[in-house]
Amino acid sequence: MESATIRRPPPLPGLIQLGLIGLLLALAAIAWALTSDQMSGMDAGPGTDPGTLGFFIGVWVVMMAAMMFPSIAPMVVMHVRIQEGRRERGQPVPIGATTLFIAGYVITWAAAGLVGYGLFQLGKALTGDAFSWDNAGPYLAGGVIVLAAVYQLTPLKDVCLRHCRSPFMFLMKHWRPGRVGAMRMGLIHGGWCVGCCWALMAALFALGVMSLGWMACIAALIAIEKLLPWRVLANRGIAVLLLVLGLGVAFTPESVPGLTLPGSPKAMRAMESMGMDEGSMHQGGMKGMQGGSMHQGGSGQMKDDSMHQGGSKDMQDDSMGNGGSGGMHDDSMGNPGSGGRMSDDQMP
Numbered sequence: 056m057e058s059a060t061i062r063r064p065p066p067l068p069g070l071i072q073l074g075l076i077g078l079l080l081a082l083a084a085i086a087w088a089l090t091s092d093q094m095s096g097m098d099a100g101p102g103t104d105p106g107t108l109g110f111f112i113g114v115w116v117v118m119m120a121a122m123m124f125p126s127i128a129p130m131v132v133m134h135v136r137i138q139e140g141r142r143e144r145g146q147p148v149p150i151g152a153t154t155l156f157i158a159g160y161v162i163t164w165a166a167a168g169l170v171g172y173g174l175f176q177l178g179k180a181l182t183g184d185a186f187s188w189d190n191a192g193p194y195l196a197g198g199v200i201v202l203a204a205v206y207q208l209t210p211l212k213d214v215c216l217r218h219c220r221s222p223f224m225f226l227m228k229h230w231r232p233g234r235v236g237a238m239r240m241g242l243i244h245g246g247w248c249v250g251c252c253w254a255l256m257a258a259l260f261a262l263g264v265m266s267l268g269w270m271a272c273i274a275a276l277i278a279i280e281k282l283l284p285w286r287v288l289a290n291r292g293i294a295v296l297l298l299v300l301g302l303g304v305a306f307t308p309e310s311v312p313g314l315t316l317p318g319s320p321k322a323m324r325a326m327e328s329m330g331m332d333e334g335s336m337h338q339g340g341m342k343g344m345q346g347g348s349m350h351q352g353g354s355g356q357m358k359d360d361s362m363h364q365g366g367s368k369d370m371q372d373d374s375m376g377n378g379g380s381g382g383m384h385d386d387s388m389g390n391p392g393s394g395g396r397m398s399d400d401q402m403p
Contacts, residue, residue, distance in 0.1 A: 064136035064223075075132055079124045086121035090114065091267055098266040099325040100315035101188070101196040101304070105172060105264055115168035119161060122274035123248070126219075126281045127160065130244060133222035134237075137230070152237035159241020160248070167249045167256070175260060188317040197305025199261035203254035204297035207290055215250035216290065219281050252277055258297065261304070265325070268313045 067075075093114050097103070105111040134153050142148045178186075186195045206212050218225050225247075229240050255273050262269040276296075280289045303311045315321050 064133070064140040067132065067136055067139065071135075072132055075135060076128050079128050079131060083121050083124040086117050086124070089117050090121050090270070093117070094265045094267060097325050098263050098268075098315050099322040100263050100266075100317040100319070101261055101308075102186075102192065102317060103263050103265045103325070105175060108172060111172050112165065112168060115172075116161060116165050118270065119164040119168070122270065122277065123160075123164065125274075126278045127157075127244075127248075129282070130219075130222040130225070131157065133226055134240075137226055147232075149234045149237070152234055155234050155237040156241040156244075159238040159243075160245040161241075163242050163245025163249060167253065171256065171260065192317070193308050194305050196261040196308075197301045197303070200258045200297055200301030200304060202301075203258040204294045204301060206254040207294035207297065212251065212254075212290075215247050216280060216286065218244075218247040219251050220286060251281075258301075263315055266313075266315065272313075 066072075106114075131153060134156050138148050138152060184190060186192050225244065226240065229243050230236070231239050255276060259266075259269055259273045276293050280286070280293055283289050300311070304314065308314055308316060315325070
């Protein structure tokens with residue numbers, strides 16, 4: 056029976072629990088500071104180009120630490136509680152298991168970032184200027200956000216969210232001993248979290264993936280639906296908020312607070328801060344910035360066609376380069392496993 060296979064882990068001393076949560080929040084704060092330093096002034100609005108793959112992955116991993124570490128605190132605390140329970144029963148507890156659990160979680164999100172980057176670049180290559188901001192860009196951005204609102208109401212979202220909100224049941228169902236087991240559990244938990252939050256991350260791309268303000272907004276929504284006790288109310292409220300936001304971006308983008316409009320002076324300054332020029336963006340559109348589109352003239356070299364005519368030294372610059380420089384709560388989860396009673400080594 057299920058009750059025979061589940062052992063409620065002992066509570067952690069208050070100071071240790073506060074220390075764990077404080078450490079995660081401190082790491083998140085450091086990640087926010089690093090993200091702010093990396094992304095400051097780079098918000099060019101919807102469709103902001105994410106840059107090179109190496110740059111994007113580096114920024115993305117730090118972003119995930121900043122956005123997700125507060126939300127996974129209950130899961131990390133429960134993992135440590137189970138480890139302490141094993142130690143009290145005289146079972147081996149490998150050093151660094153919880154760190155590897157977190158590492159597995161971050162690796163899953165890094166993989167999700169790679170997929171998102173690939174889809175963004177593929178869509179940009181296939182659609183050309185069709186979704187530039189002066190064409191259908193606002194409707195694409197708004198549509199992505201509305202899609203995120205719809206996903207909030209799907210059964211898949213509900214299942215993934217339950218896994219994220221139920222640390223004890225998740226760990227009892229997926230527990231594996233040792234360091235490799237801890238990494239595996241982190242990867243699995245990250246997978247459920249990606250399933251829960253991928254649409255919100257897509258909305259972040261639509262609003263401006265380099266925007267610190269929108270990044271903070273999405274992080275707050277994730278924390279609300281994962282941590283507040285009113286799961287259904289939080290989920291439905293976020294859906295309504297995303298729906299209103301998506302319609303606003305699609306039809307009246309200039310009225311959306313905090314939204315940087317592509318082609319605006321702020322967007323142009325963001326492009327300059329990334330070493331791009333005005334010709335690098337297709338009308339500030341959803342295609343973002345492309346380094347290949349440059350004003351004619353390239354490197355700005357000057358060619359003197361000046362000739363000495365009767366002692367005069369007038370010089371003519373016939374050709375001028377006009378280009379730029381390129382420039383947690385225990386919700387119901389079902390049975391904790393299908394293998395019946397676990398052995399003491401497998402049991403948390």
